[in-house]
Amino acid sequence: MVFQILLVMFLIVLLTLFAFRKNKEKVVTPLPENYKELLEAYVKFYRRLDSTGRAHFEKRVEQFLAATKITGVNAVVEDIDLLLIASAAVIPVFAITDWQYINLHEVLVYPGAFNEDFDQEGTDRYIAGMVGTGGLQNTMIITKWQLRQGFIDNNSVHNTAIHEFVHLVDKMDGTMDGVPEIILERKYVEQWKQLMYATTEQIRNGHSVIHSYAAKNTVEFFAVVSEYFFEQPGLLQAHHPDLYKMLSIIYRME
Numbered sequence: 001m002v003f004q005i006l007l008v009m010f011l012i013v014l015l016t017l018f019a020f021r022k023n024k025e026k027v028v029t030p031l032p033e034n035y036k037e038l039l040e041a042y043v044k045f046y047r048r049l050d051s052t053g054r055a056h057f058e059k060r061v062e063q064f065l066a067a068t069k070i071t072g073v074n075a076v077v078e079d080i081d082l083l084l085i086a087s088a089a090v091i092p093v094f095a096i097t098d099w100q101y102i103n104l105h106e107v108l109v110y111p112g113a114f115n116e117d118f119d120q121e122g123t124d125r126y127i128a129g130m131v132g133t134g135g136l137q138n139t140m141i142i143t144k145w146q147l148r149q150g151f152i153d154n155n156s157v158h159n160t161a162i163h164e165f166v167h168l169v170d171k172m173d174g175t176m177d178g179v180p181e182i183i184l185e186r187k188y189v190e191q192w193k194q195l196m197y198a199t200t201e202q203i204r205n206g207h208s209v210i211h212s213y214a215a216k217n218t219v220e221f222f223a224v225v226s227e228y229f230f231e232q233p234g235l236l237q238a239h240h241p242d243l244y245k246m247l248s249i250i251y252r253m254e
C-alpha cells in the first residue's frame with residue numbers, strides 16, 4: 001500500500017514537472033526583457049504612438065521576429081539589432097494590419113558596407129543594405145553600422161533598414177518599380193507616377209530638400225521619400241505637402 005501511494009505521488013510530481021516545463025516553453029518570446037525601453041530610446045516612430053499603438057507595434061515586432069531568421073555574417077547580432085530590424089519591418093506596414101513579408105525568409109547582418117561581390121574588405125564598398133535577387137532571393141542584407149546609425153540620429157532623414165523594407169513592399173506585387181500596387185489603390189496609380197516624375201525633376205534641378213539619390217529611378221525614389229516620410233514627417237509635409245499627402249494614402253496613415 002505504501003509503495004502504491006509513493007508511486008502515485010511520484011507520478012503526480014512527474015506530471016506537474018512536465019506540465020510546468022511545457023508551460024514554460026510556451027511563454028518563450030524572442031523579445032529581450034527590456035524591449036520597451038529600447039524601443040522608446042531608439043525608435044522615433046514608436047515614441048510618436050499612443051499606448052494602444054505601442055502595444056500593437058510591440059505585437060507586430062514580436063510576430064516579425066518569430067517568423068524571420070536573422071543571421072550575423074562576421075557580425076554579432078545583439079538584442080538591439082533584432083529590435084531595430086523588426087521595427088524597420090513594421091514601420092512601413094504598421095497601418096496594414098494583415099501584412100506579412102512572404103517574400104522574406106532571412107535577414108543577413110553584415111558588420112559594415114560591402115561591394116557587389118559581397119566583399120567585406122577593400123575600398124570599393126558602398127552598399128549599406130540590399131534586397132536579394134537570384135540566389136539570394138527572399139534574403140535581405142543589412143549592415144549593422146548603418147542599421148544602428150539610421151535609428152540613433154534623431155535629426156536624420158535617412159534610415160537604411162526602412163529603405164530596404166520599402167523595397168520589399170514595392171517588390172511584393174512582382175515588380176520593383178516604385179509603384180506598390182499591392183497597397184496602393186488603382187485610382188491613385190497615375191497620380192502617384194506623375195508626382196514621382198515631377199518631384200524627380202525638382203530634385204534634379206536642385207529645388208528640393210530630398211536627397212539626390214531619389215532621382216536615380218522610381219524604385220529609389222519611392223524608398224528614399226518613404227524614409228523621409230517615416231523619419232521626419234513634419235519636415236516632409238512642410239517642404240512637399242502633395243508628396244506627404246500621397247505617401248499618407250499609400251501607407252494608410254491619413
Ligand SMILES: [Zn+2]
Nearest residue numbers: 163167220223
Ligand atoms: Zn535602394
